[in-house]
Amino acid sequence: MRNSFTCQAMGTSNATRRARLLLGLALLIPPTDLSADTIVLKNGRSIVAEAVTETGDKVFYEGEAGRVSIPKSMVERIEKGGPVPVRRSPVPTAGGTSDPITPESLPQIRLSLSVAGLPEIMRDGAVDERRLAELASQAYDGERELQIAVNAHLLAAAYEAREERLAAASRWAEEALRLSPLDRNALLLASQIDLARRQFSEAFNHMLVAQTVDPSSPDVLTLLGDADYFSEGAERAIWYWKQSDALRPDARLRARIHRAEEEAKVESGLEHAESYHFVLSWEGSQVSASFGREILEALERQYRELEVALDFSPREAVPVILYTSQQFQDITRAPGWAGAVNDGKIRIPVQGLSSLTRALAQVLKHEMVHSFIHQIAEGRCPTWLNEGLAQMESGESSGQVGVVLSRIYGAERNIPLPELEGSFRRFNSRQAGQAYAQSLAAVEMIRDRYGAYQLPYVLRALREGQSPAQALRSVLRMSYDDLEAELRAYLAQKYGK
Numbered sequence: 001m002r003n004s005f006t007c008q009a010m011g012t013s014n015a016t017r018r019a020r021l022l023l024g025l026a027l028l029i030p031p032t033d034l035s036a037d038t039i040v041l042k043n044g045r046s047i048v049a050e051a052v053t054e055t056g057d058k059v060f061y062e063g064e065a066g067r068v069s070i071p072k073s074m075v076e077r078i079e080k081g082g083p084v085p086v087r088r089s090p091v092p093t094a095g096g097t098s099d100p101i102t103p104e105s106l107p108q109i110r111l112s113l114s115v116a117g118l119p120e121i122m123r124d125g126a127v128d129e130r131r132l133a134e135l136a137s138q139a140y141d142g143e144r145e146l147q148i149a150v151n152a153h154l155l156a157a158a159y160e161a162r163e164e165r166l167a168a169a170s171r172w173a174e175e176a177l178r179l180s181p182l183d184r185n186a187l188l189l190a191s192q193i194d195l196a197r198r199q200f201s202e203a204f205n206h207m208l209v210a211q212t213v214d215p216s217s218p219d220v221l222t223l224l225g226d227a228d229y230f231s232e233g234a235e236r237a238i239w240y241w242k243q244s245d246a247l248r249p250d251a252r253l254r255a256r257i258h259r260a261e262e263e264a265k266v267e268s269g270l271e272h273a274e275s276y277h278f279v280l281s282w283e284g285s286q287v288s289a290s291f292g293r294e295i296l297e298a299l300e301r302q303y304r305e306l307e308v309a310l311d312f313s314p315r316e317a318v319p320v321i322l323y324t325s326q327q328f329q330d331i332t333r334a335p336g337w338a339g340a341v342n343d344g345k346i347r348i349p350v351q352g353l354s355s356l357t358r359a360l361a362q363v364l365k366h367e368m369v370h371s372f373i374h375q376i377a378e379g380r381c382p383t384w385l386n387e388g389l390a391q392m393e394s395g396e397s398s399g400q401v402g403v404v405l406s407r408i409y410g411a412e413r414n415i416p417l418p419e420l421e422g423s424f425r426r427f428n429s430r431q432a433g434q435a436y437a438q439s440l441a442a443v444e445m446i447r448d449r450y451g452a453y454q455l456p457y458v459l460r461a462l463r464e465g466q467s468p469a470q471a472l473r474s475v476l477r478m479s480y481d482d483l484e485a486e487l488r489a490y491l492a493q494k495y496g497k
């Protein structure tokens, strides 16, 4: 998934900006290992777990509290492969815990689900919806039937979350909650899926319910803090996280607390103002009082434009934080050239600004497009489409680079679009500039030849679990090859001699 964007600085030339934009693109969720093993015990129980190994007379697996071993004599057999409880791996990066806290980088809480006696819920490599419906219809026959139905839905939810189909995952988790509104696992899983979808108030509400059932659960307190971090701010999050850490000491959580404390220190010195869709924080001493109001008005205006353009209205208020350059550096640890970061909060350095400049408005809108797209496509948007839309909707056009681009396509030196689905980080600055330009041109071509109204349909197809190639096929009736050929012709016609 592509969830955290480090975008370019204002006021640099198009080419450098594009090049730099590219290099800073951070990709926060690598695909995780999707398979788990089932340890079938001789007593009929079974344990679904990851990293199952056999050494000597013991079988080891990754349990909730760490590595667990059981005597081999208890084990009937080990079945390889199968769905596992949701747990997204945090991105391994050199920075480790000093990376920004994003919904996707949060350590995930594991569920202890008993899968003993659970009927098969997969069919032909997909969740068997009819089987789930059948189990749901039997749920009120008795306690046991209810638990089987709930757990079956949770396994389906975990499977879809692992496949990065969050809309489907959420649907099954909510269905489990409909069957059993106070089920602890269902609440924990639903809340974690909501966090990954950036539905923070929904996640928070699930955890408030969980807290009434289990008032001193470290997992619940951790998730309450996670949700609050992105809606209420670092200080509230710390309050919950510290309670969790006191109940069950956790070094990783303490690292997040430490980081959030630095952020809270900066936040406490900022001015805050809210509009309907945004929570704005800015350095008050640095800019005039009317500046905040002016920015919020611009943000709301841009929000309305994007609602129309992308046919979607995000429900969550988006935090927008305008830092001094030094604060921006301290908090985001972004490279010196970065002009903005969108990691669930839009963070922009605005050194020396006292009014809304055109460049700042463009950066705000560019970042807002990423926020919209994240919610529409639930993190499944390929980078070329994401950056193409962000550039186009914030008012950039291929005009200046069109001639160069048309030559590149004419000479078949273009980077194939499928190679632009993932992070652009591997590119050098020249390739990076080209990748951004191609992304914008591809989106412009779709707009001009097929209609801008098609673009939100592509995003929705992605949200439903289609791959980019499938989404192009189902919405625009074209393959990637068709898209490249049309783009080549489009550029030749528009910019060629």
Ligand SMILES: [Zn+2]
Residues within 6 Å of the ligand: 005, 006, 007, 366, 370, 387, 390
């Ligand atoms: Zn961007």
